[in-house]
Amino acid sequence: MSGLIKKISLRDQVYEYLKKGILNQDFKRGENINLDELCRTLGVSNTPIRESINLLVKEGLIEYKHNMGFFVIDPDKKTVNEILQVVFFLVVAAYRFCYRSGKMQKVLPALEAQLQKQKKLLDEGNAVGYIDITHDFERCIIEGVGNSMLVKEYDAKETLMAFISTYYSDNKLEALKTIYAQHAHILELMKAEKLEDAVLAMREHYYKPELYVNGQNQK
Numbered sequence: 001m002s003g004l005i006k007k008i009s010l011r012d013q014v015y016e017y018l019k020k021g022i023l024n025q026d027f028k029r030g031e032n033i034n035l036d037e038l039c040r041t042l043g044v045s046n047t048p049i050r051e052s053i054n055l056l057v058k059e060g061l062i063e064y065k066h067n068m069g070f071f072v073i074d075p076d077k078k079t080v081n082e083i084l085q086v087v088f089f090l091v092v093a094a095y096r097f098c099y100r101s102g103k104m105q106k107v108l109p110a111l112e113a114q115l116q117k118q119k120k121l122l123d124e125g126n127a128v129g130y131i132d133i134t135h136d137f138e139r140c141i142i143e144g145v146g147n148s149m150l151v152k153e154y155d156a157k158e159t160l161m162a163f164i165s166t167y168y169s170d171n172k173l174e175a176l177k178t179i180y181a182q183h184a185h186i187l188e189l190m191k192a193e194k195l196e197d198a199v200l201a202m203r204e205h206y207y208k209p210e211l212y213v214n215g216q217n218q219k
Helices: 012-022 035-042 048-058 078-098 104-123 125-131 136-144 150-157 158-168 173-191 195-206
Strands: 062-065 069-072
Touching: 012 035, 012 048, 012 125, 012 158, 035 048, 048 062, 048 158, 062 158, 069 158, 078 125, 078 136, 078 158, 078 195, 104 125, 104 136, 104 173, 125 173, 136 150, 158 173, 173 195
Parallel strands: none
Antiparallel strands: 062 069
8 A cells, every 4th residue: 555645745735835825816927935934834844835936937937137136027018928839839739739640539528528617617606616727628639649748848837827817817707708609619610520610710709910010018
């Protein structure tokens, strides 16, 4: 039985606390992360706090400002859309490959299963739970390629993508229902084998180029 029960380190517990707090908007965009205050609140030493924050810096949810400290990121819409555009290219390339190589027969049932999970969470009113799994829909397409390095590339952006979902939806169920409806529409187009229509629907789902105004962005 040895090894079946995993011990969760203090670092990992603090990491989950901070990540959930950021996605839950308990820590607001642009808010300073006070290390001493966290130590007092959580009753742990400075070491696991710093280790967990460093993990979140690597994932992009927290940034360090010289001589100022650590802050929850607060990207403008242009930056958010550029991040979404990168993911859009990854997912569309994976979809085209799966479509043309006959792999969609395995991908479609996985997408159906993900939609059912999303609907259940929305019906329960669980906004944070929904945001935590919403990008598994696209992950099914990435996995369909059968390239583990591509999956790792996508997973590296998963936490940041979850944050972006909160950026646009503010964890409001109606906004999240719109995301769900877009997923459902994309799936129906895929089932109908409408390749380019599905790609256009993905483009609409991922980023809004119309937010750019003469190379600038609107906050």
